[in-house]
Amino acid sequence: MSSALHSVTTGQVLRWLLSHLTPYRWYVTGAVISLFVAAGAWLALGQGVRFAIDEGFVSDHPDTLNTAAVLVLAICIVASVATYCRFYLMTWLGERVSADIRTRIFDHLMTLPPAFFSKIRTGEVISRFTSDTTLLQTVIGMSLSMALRSAVTFIGALILMATTSPLLTLCVLLAVPAVLIPIRVLAPQVRRYARASQDKIADLGAHIDQSLHEITTVQAFNAQHMESKHFADRVHSAFNTARKRIHYRSLLIGLIMVLSLSAILLIAWIGARQVFSGDISAGELSAFLFYAVMAGGSVATISEVIGEVQRGVGASERLLELLATPNAIQSGDITLSSHTSAPTITISNxxxxxxxxxxxxxxxxxxxxxxxxxxxxxxxxxxxxxxxxxxxxxxxxxxxxxxxxxxxxxxxxxxxxxxxIAIVTQESVIFATTVLENIRYGRPEASDVEVISAAKAAFAHEFIEELEHGYSTELGERGVRLSGGQRQRVAIARAILADRPxxxxxxxxxxxxxxxxKMVQHALxxxxxxxxxxxxxxxxxxxxxxxxxxxxxxxxxxxxxxxxxxxxxxxxxxxxxxxxxxx
Structure with missing residues (x-):
C-alpha cells in the first residue's frame, strides 16, 4: 500500500474517530455525564475519609464515625452505578463505531476496480477488517473512556489537593513533568511498532488465505512442509515486531509507575512533617494522599491509554489508507432505460x-x-x-x-x-450460500418461480432437485459441493435470470x-x-x-x-x- 498517509497525526485520527460518534451524541452525553458523576463520587470519597478520621477517629466520636461510614458506602454505591453506565455506554459506542467503520470501508471497497485488488492481497484486506477495527473498538470503547475519566479525576484531585495543602500540591506539580518525559520519548516508538505489528499480522492473514485457498495445489505438490516453514518464518517475524512494541510499552508503563510512586512517597514524607508541625491534620494528610494516589493512578492510566491510542493510530492509518484509495473508474451521470433493446457496440480507435x-x-x-x-x-x-x-x-x-x-x-x-450486461466466465463463480440465492444473484428481486424457470432453461433444475435440500442446499466455499459442469450451469442460470440486452x-x-x-448450448x-x-x-x-x-x-x-x-x-x-x- 501507499505510504502517503503514514504521516497522519494522532490528533487527526482522534478527530476522525470522534466524527463517527456524532450520530450517537445522546449515548456520548450519557457516557460523559456518568463519567463526571463517577469521578465526582470517587473524589468525594477522599473528603469522606478526612471527615471519618478527623471528626470520628481522632476526635473519639463513634457516632460520627458510623455516620461517616454510611456516607462513604453511599458514595461508593453512586460511583459504582455511574461506572456501570459509563462502561456500558462507552463499550456500546466502541462496538457501534467499529461496525460503522467496517461497513463504510466495505462499501468503499465494493466500488474499487479490479486493478486495485490485483495489487493487494485479500488476506491483508481481511486483516484490516478484523484486527484493525477490533483494535479501534477497544480504543473507543475503553481507552478513550479511561483517558477522559483519568483526566477528570486528575484535575479534580489537583483542585482538592490545592485546597488542602498548597505546598504539597506544588510538589505534585513539580513531579508531573518528570512523569510526562517517558510519554514524550517512548510513545512514538510504541506507535511505530504498533503499526509494524499490524502489518505483520496482515501478512500472516494473506499467507493463510493463499495457502488454504490453494490447498489442493499445496498438497498435490507435497508442499505442506514448505508452506508451514514460510508461515513459521512470518509468525517469527510478527512475534519479533510485537516483542519490540511490548518492550517499549512496558518500559513506558514501568517508568511512569516508578516515577509516580517515588513522587507520592516524597510527598507523604513532606506531609508527615507538616502534620508534626501542626500545619495540617492527620485527616487532611490522609485525604491529600488519597487524592495524590488517585492523581498518580490517573497519570499512569493515561500513559497506558496513550500506548493503546498509539496502537489505534497505527491501525487507523491502515484503515484510512483503504478509505482514501481513489476510484480510478469514475461513474458517468447518464442512465439508460432498463428496457433498452439490444444495443450496437462500437469500439473506436x-x-x-x-x-x-x-x-x-x-x-x-x-x-x-x-x-x-x-x-x-x-x-x-x-x-x-x-x-x-x-x-x-x-x-x-x-x-x-x-x-x-x-x-x-x-x-x-x-x-x-x-x-x-450479463456475463458468464470460464471459471464460474459460486458463492457460499444456497443454490436459490446463487441464481438470484443475477436479479435479487426475482421470485422463486422465476429462479426455477431460469434453472430449467439452463438445464440445471434436474441435478438441483437431486441435491440434499434442493434449491435450499448450501453449496459451500466456492461451490465445492458441485462439479465443474454443475457450477457452470448455475452460473448460466444466473445470466438467464438477469435477462440483460x-x-x-x-x-x-x-x-x-x-x-x-449440447443441452446448455441449446439454452444459450x-x-x-x-x-x-x-x-x-x-x-x-x-x-x-x-x-x-x-x-x-x-x-x-x-x-x-x-x-x-x-x-x-x-x-x-x-x-x-x-x-x-x-x-
Missing amino acids: IDFAYPDAPKLFEQFSLTIASAEKVALVGASGAGKSSLFQLLLRFYDVQRGKISLDDTPIDTLTLTSLRDH VLLLDEATSALDAQSE NQLMQGRTTIVIAHRLATVKHADRIVVMDKGKIVAQGTHEMLMKSDTLYRQYAELQLLS
Whole structure:
C-alpha cells in the first residue's frame, strides 16, 4: 500500500474517530455525564475519609464515625452505578463505531476496480477488517473512556489537593513533568511498532488465505512442509515486531509507575512533617494522599491509554489508507432505460495498457451490430478477455471510446452500464450460500418461480432437485459441493435470470461434458436471441453458431468472417481451429 498517509497525526485520527460518534451524541452525553458523576463520587470519597478520621477517629466520636461510614458506602454505591453506565455506554459506542467503520470501508471497497485488488492481497484486506477495527473498538470503547475519566479525576484531585495543602500540591506539580518525559520519548516508538505489528499480522492473514485457498495445489505438490516453514518464518517475524512494541510499552508503563510512586512517597514524607508541625491534620494528610494516589493512578492510566491510542493510530492509518484509495473508474451521470433493446457496440480507435504493462490495444476498432453474435478466437494474450474488462469498465481505455449505440460508456453510470450486461466466465463463480440465492444473484428481486424457470432453461433444475435440500442446499466455499459442469450451469442460470440486452460469454460451455454441453448450448442459443452477444470461443460448436468470427492476435484483429470462409482464407485461423476448435 501507499505510504502517503503514514504521516497522519494522532490528533487527526482522534478527530476522525470522534466524527463517527456524532450520530450517537445522546449515548456520548450519557457516557460523559456518568463519567463526571463517577469521578465526582470517587473524589468525594477522599473528603469522606478526612471527615471519618478527623471528626470520628481522632476526635473519639463513634457516632460520627458510623455516620461517616454510611456516607462513604453511599458514595461508593453512586460511583459504582455511574461506572456501570459509563462502561456500558462507552463499550456500546466502541462496538457501534467499529461496525460503522467496517461497513463504510466495505462499501468503499465494493466500488474499487479490479486493478486495485490485483495489487493487494485479500488476506491483508481481511486483516484490516478484523484486527484493525477490533483494535479501534477497544480504543473507543475503553481507552478513550479511561483517558477522559483519568483526566477528570486528575484535575479534580489537583483542585482538592490545592485546597488542602498548597505546598504539597506544588510538589505534585513539580513531579508531573518528570512523569510526562517517558510519554514524550517512548510513545512514538510504541506507535511505530504498533503499526509494524499490524502489518505483520496482515501478512500472516494473506499467507493463510493463499495457502488454504490453494490447498489442493499445496498438497498435490507435497508442499505442506514448505508452506508451514514460510508461515513459521512470518509468525517469527510478527512475534519479533510485537516483542519490540511490548518492550517499549512496558518500559513506558514501568517508568511512569516508578516515577509516580517515588513522587507520592516524597510527598507523604513532606506531609508527615507538616502534620508534626501542626500545619495540617492527620485527616487532611490522609485525604491529600488519597487524592495524590488517585492523581498518580490517573497519570499512569493515561500513559497506558496513550500506548493503546498509539496502537489505534497505527491501525487507523491502515484503515484510512483503504478509505482514501481513489476510484480510478469514475461513474458517468447518464442512465439508460432498463428496457433498452439490444444495443450496437462500437469500439473506436482505442489504446489500452494494463498498469505497469506494455500496450495491448493500439488504434483498435470493432463494431458489433444490434443482436449480432460475435465469437472472438485467438491465442492466450490476444486481448479477448480484456475486451470484456473494458466493456464492463473494470478498466478504462487511455484513448478512443467504447459506445452502446451512440452513448459512450464512460458517460453512463456504472450501475446503468452493468445493468445492461450479463456475463458468464470460464471459471464460474459460486458463492457460499444456497443454490436459490446463487441464481438470484443475477436479479435479487426475482421470485422463486422465476429462479426455477431460469434453472430449467439452463438445464440445471434436474441435478438441483437431486441435491440434499434442493434449491435450499448450501453449496459451500466456492461451490465445492458441485462439479465443474454443475457450477457452470448455475452460473448460466444466473445470466438467464438477469435477462440483460448484452451477453458476454467466456466459453460458457467449456466445463461441461458432451451431453450437458449440447443441452446448455441449446439454452444459450435461445438466450442469445435478440441480444448483442460476444463469445470467447474455444470450441467448434460455439463458433458455428456465431454470426461472425473475429480472429485476434496480440491485440489486433487479423481476420473476420464465418468459420467456412476463414478456414479457406486465413492461415492463422486454420491453424488455431485445427489445434483448438477441432481438438
